[in-house]
Amino acid sequence: MSGKTLFEKIWQAHEVEAAEAGRPAVLYVDLHLIHEVTSPQAFDVLRARGMGLRQPGRTVATLDHSTPTTPADAEGRHTYADAATEAQVRQLQTNCAEFGVTIHGYDSPSRGIVHVMAPELGLTQPGMTIVCGDSHTSTHGAFGALAFGIGTTEVGHVFATQCLLQQKAKTMAIEVEGRLKPNVGAKDLILHIIGQLGVAGGTGHVVEYRGEAIRALSMEARMTVCNMSIEMGARAGLIAPDEQTFAWLKGRPNAPQGADWNQAVARWKQFTTDSDAQFDRVVTIDASAVEPSVTWGTDPGKVVAISGRLPEVADEGVRKALAYMKLEAGQAIHGVPVDVVFLGSCTNSRLPDLQEAAAVLRGLRVHPKVRMLVVPGSEAVKRDAEAIGLHEVFIAAGAEWREPGCSMCLGMNGDIAKPGELVVSTSNRNFEGRQGKGVRTVLASPATAAAAAVAGVIVDPRSFQEAAA
Amino acid sequence: MNPLTHITARATVLDIANIDTDQIIPARFLTTTTRIGLGKHAFNDWRYRADGSPDPNFVLNQGEAGDRVLLAGDNFGCGSSREHAPWALLDAGIRAVISTRIADIFRNNALKNGLLAIVVSPEQWASLHAQSGAAWVIDLRAETIQAGAVIVPFKIDAFARACLLEGVDELGYLLKRTDLIDRFEQGRAA
Ligand code: SF4
Numbered sequence: 180m181s182g183k184t185l186f187e188k189i190w191q192a193h194e195v196e197a198a199e200a201g202r203p204a205v206l207y208v209d210l211h212l213i214h215e216v217t218s219p220q221a222f223d224v225l226r227a228r229g230m231g232l233r234q235p236g237r238t239v240a241t242l243d244h245s246t247p248t249t250p251a252d253a254e255g256r257h258t259y260a261d262a263a264t265e266a267q268v269r270q271l272q273t274n275c276a277e278f279g280v281t282i283h284g285y286d287s288p289s290r291g292i293v294h295v296m297a298p299e300l301g302l303t304q305p306g307m308t309i310v311c312g313d314s315h316t317s318t319h320g321a322f323g324a325l326a327f328g329i330g331t332t333e334v335g336h337v338f339a340t341q342c343l344l345q346q347k348a349k350t351m352a353i354e355v356e357g358r359l360k361p362n363v364g365a366k367d368l369i370l371h372i373i374g375q376l377g378v379a380g381g382t383g384h385v386v387e388y389r390g391e392a393i394r395a396l397s398m399e400a401r402m403t404v405c406n407m408s409i410e411m412g413a414r415a416g417l418i419a420p421d422e423q424t425f426a427w428l429k430g431r432p433n434a435p436q437g438a439d440w441n442q443a444v445a446r447w448k449q450f451t452t453d454s455d456a457q458f459d460r461v462v463t464i465d466a467s468a469v470e471p472s473v474t475w476g477t478d479p480g481k482v483v484a485i486s487g488r489l490p491e492v493a494d495e496g497v498r499k500a501l502a503y504m505k506l507e508a509g510q511a512i513h514g515v516p517v518d519v520v521f522l523g524s525c526t527n528s529r530l531p532d533l534q535e536a537a538a539v540l541r542g543l544r545v546h547p548k549v550r551m552l553v554v555p556g557s558e559a560v561k562r563d564a565e566a567i568g569l570h571e572v573f574i575a576a577g578a579e580w581r582e583p584g585c586s587m588c589l590g591m592n593g594d595i596a597k598p599g600e601l602v603v604s605t606s607n608r609n610f611e612g613r614q615g616k617g618v619r620t621v622l623a624s625p626a627t628a629a630a631a632a633v634a635g636v637i638v639d640p641r642s643f644q645e646a647a648a
Numbered sequence: 649m650n651p652l653t654h655i656t657a658r659a660t661v662l663d664i665a666n667i668d669t670d671q672i673i674p675a676r677f678l679t680t681t682t683r684i685g686l687g688k689h690a691f692n693d694w695r696y697r698a699d700g701s702p703d704p705n706f707v708l709n710q711g712e713a714g715d716r717v718l719l720a721g722d723n724f725g726c727g728s729s730r731e732h733a734p735w736a737l738l739d740a741g742i743r744a745v746i747s748t749r750i751a752d753i754f755r756n757n758a759l760k761n762g763l764l765a766i767v768v769s770p771e772q773w774a775s776l777h778a779q780s781g782a783a784w785v786i787d788l789r790a791e792t793i794q795a796g797a798v799i800v801p802f803k804i805d806a807f808a809r810a811c812l813l814e815g816v817d818e819l820g821y822l823l824k825r826t827d828l829i830d831r832f833e834q835g836r837a838a
Contacts, residue, residue, distance in 0.1 A: 195832040196825060201806040205825055207832055217730065219681035224819070233829075245679060263679035270681050314729040314753060328729035330757035332818075340822045342829055346805065348752075378666055379723040379749050412726060414752055478666050478726070496665050589675040610670040610727060612693045 182453020184350050185419050186385045189325040189450065193308045195342055203344040209307040210324075211238040211337045212293045213280070215245050215271040216591070217312030221335035222274040232278055233341045239302060240275050240282040242268055243292045245591050248554050248581035251285065260593025278338075289432075291557020291583045294318035294406065294525035298398075299559050301431025305420035305447035310337060315525050315607065316415075317408040321401035322428070323420035323450045325385070328409065348414045349459040351384040352452075355392040357466040362644045364535065365400035366527060366605065366624035368392070369407045370472040372464055374482030381413030384460065387452060388418050392466035398427040399529040406526045407607050410479035419451040471639055474609045474622040475512055476500035481609075483512050485627065485639045503611055504619050505599075512637055515621075517603050519596045520551040520578075520632040521614070522625055524588035524606035528556030530563050532605065532625040537572040539629035539643045544577055546635030551578035552594065554586040578632065590614050603631040651815035652762050655743045655786040657715035659795065660707050661777060667720055668727035669754065673736040686732055687739025708740070717744045717784050719776055725754025725765075734758040744786055746793070748773050759808040760818065764788065772800045788813060 183191075196205040218240070225231065232238060245264035247257045259265035275282040283290040289300055294315055297303045305323035310316060312334045319326035333343055359368060373380075386408050388401075396404065401418050408416030425444050428434045435443040470484035477500045483489060492498045492508045501508060506515065522528070522536050533555065545551045553573045555561040561583055564570055570580045587594040588606040590613070596602050598617030605628050609620035621637065630640035677689040695706050702709040708716075718737070724747040725733060734757050737745070744764035758765040764786060768776065775798050782796025788809060793800045811818055 195828050201810065203805075203807050205822065205828065207829070216678050220683050220731075223682075228819075261679070267679050267681055312729055312731075314727065316729075328753055330729055330731035330753065330760065332731060332757070332760045336819055336822055339819060340826070340829060341833075342822055342825070344807070344818055344822065378726055379751075382723070382749060382752060409727075412723070412751055478668065480666075495663075499664070589670075591675050591678060608668075608670070608727065610668045612674050613670050616674075616693055 182456040184452045184456045184458060185323060185387055185417055185450055186325060186348070186350050187456075189306055189308065190347060192306065198347060203346050205342050206308060206345045208310050208337050208341055208343060209237065210297070210302055210309045212297055212309065212311035212316070213238060213240045213334065214243050214293050214311075214313065215267045217331050218334055219267065219270050219274065220331050221338055222278065224335040225278065225338055228339070230339055232280065232338045235279040237341060238280050238338070239297065240271060240280050241290055241293050241296050242271065242282070242284055244585045244589070246584045247592055248584045248586045248594055250582055255285070257285070260591070264592060288558050291559065292525045292528065292585055294402070295528060295556030295560065298322065298402065299431065299557060301428050301434035304428065304434070304443070305424060306450040310343065314409045315406050317413070318402050318406040318525055320405040320408065320415050320417040321398060322424055323417060323447070325415055325417065327415040348385045349383050351381060351386045351413070351460040351462065352458040353386055353388050354461065354463045355388060355390040355466050356463060357392060358395060359392050359466045359469055362626065362641045363469050363471060364624050364626065365396055365403040367472045368466070368469050369404045370474065370479070370482045370622060371469045373407060373411045373479050374472065375464065376411045376462065378410060378478045378480035379412045381408065381411040384413050385415045385417060386413045387458070388416060390466075393418055394421065397531060398423060399531045402529070403526055407479065410607060420447050471624065471627055471641065473512060473603070473627060473637060475504060475506060477503050477609055477611050479607065479609060479622060485513055485637065487512065513639065515637045516601065517549055517631045517635055517637060518600035519602040520545070520549055520628050521554070521587040521602055521604040521606065522628050523552065523554030523556065523586050524604070525556065525585075526607045527605035527625050528554060528560060530560055533560070533564050533569050536625040536629035537569045538647050539626055539640055540576040540578070540633065541572050541647065543633045545632045548635050549632050551576070551632045552581060552587060553578050554581045555583050557583050576632075587614055603628050603637065649762060649815045649817055652812045653788055655715065655717065655764065657717045657743050657784055658711065659719050659776070659780040659784050660711075660716045661780050662707060662718055662720045665721040666723045666726055669725060669730055669733045670727055672725070672733040673730065678730060678732050680732070683735045685739065686736035687741070690736040690740035690742070713741070715741050715743050717746060717786065718742050719773070719780060720745055720747045722747060723749045723751065725751040725758075727751070729753045729757070731757045731761070734761045734763045738763050746773070746776065759805065759812070762812060764804070766793070766802045766804060768800060768802060776800060
């Protein structure tokens, strides 16, 4: 008998009822995260049925998508983009109070983007099943948890039963061999991978990232990689837990404490893929071939190395993307003028991301034609950054230092760019209109974003990084 | 939910690959706390001109009102988990989406709301495309699309299909498994 993959081990440990012909499995959910956008209709389902949550303690809420990133006034009042976003935030507060769900609202020192906050609190743990009405739930896979996005109907299912009806996904290994070059990071790596596999390359699969280059990544960098799994269509992304995972989690408020800790670690250690396990598909990536990379088109699979050139018009998709982006086939991406730089989102808003950008910006000024927004992923990131003076680096450079939230990643809270503007963004989606109608998005790493802010054009960040070193 | 056995509708071709959820329903319309009324914003940024008037060049603004089947390019529905995407399409009169690939979360969300999400081969897609002017009938029981003279068989997830045909609500199905869930939780606590 051949061994099991990490995915299969987590799956088996959560099967309330195995799948049979014509019937999906019933899968138990350990942790359910919710936010204001995809939960209201699910609470209404409970109300309509006169039900409560089966396990209110397994659901945790935060405010992130619709929340303003400007500070509250002296009376604690927030300025919302419009009445609808404010109503949505209030609705979540009301729903959580009514149904007994813990919410990290404005008064919580832990509030943040759902995928930044939950790991920080130690809610995210190896071997768990974690779901959220949000496709970037794959982020939590960095801890060896099976974490995936669900729709609002399923949010209701988890509320009522703590379970989901699930078909088992196929498995895919992405073996990242060798080591990344200096000053090439996790964001470059994942953009490179999506560029290679395409935006549907992972459809139907749960991806496990493996290999030397992955093991060498920090936990924050692993989260960046797993975060974007959905951008290649994968159901989830996973990285097996190791000593680094355990060290990162130790002492966090919701992590096991005392004697429970040692037991938990012993249990977590089994959540790795057996050496003789088989994946449905294996892809190998050469880490040393990864360059600082950005997107040039209107989906995250349209990726180019910063030193590279845009493709020739091969099909209608390329033609349409070039037209929307106002770029020419075959042109260099280097030197393209930039209007706005956004440093934030659940992909790149953690402390090391801010440090990476600050290292480029220190002592320099944001180009006079560029507006730069820095939005920490959580209250904790904001505090930690301020404790080491990063905010001063950003402010001195002329960037805006904001309150935590999703902000310009999807612009629901009113943080958007103007039609036609080009935004270099550390977020995860460059879809048409994602950051405002007609706005052109270029996805990049924190270092690349910071370098673009200073230069006013897209440039290789390594010249800045080497100068700073 | 009402049982769903077949759909009679006109085809609308949107031959663009990788139509993402931000195109289907842009984020600025996700501020609602209900499921209804999103149809007017389906494909908002393609459908309306800068002054807010419908763009006559966009396919959904063409032809008579009534139920539609969307024949879409490869990898439809990639991106976000927002169920607002199928809600918006249904509210706009779209009853089924047919593509050569459909993103996992979108397909799942669609089927849970009675929006048929059907994957066909590139050859089948082409033969359907050739019939886009004809009347179409999708028979969920037989799992066939009849498009003019052409009949294309398809397969959708057997459980989702059974739920749709019988109008079974999946939450009700899960709630019937409460005993199993109790036992699972007790087993873990032990
Ligand atoms: S930061 Fe962006 S991708 Fe992440 S949860 Fe918020 S809106 Fe979604």
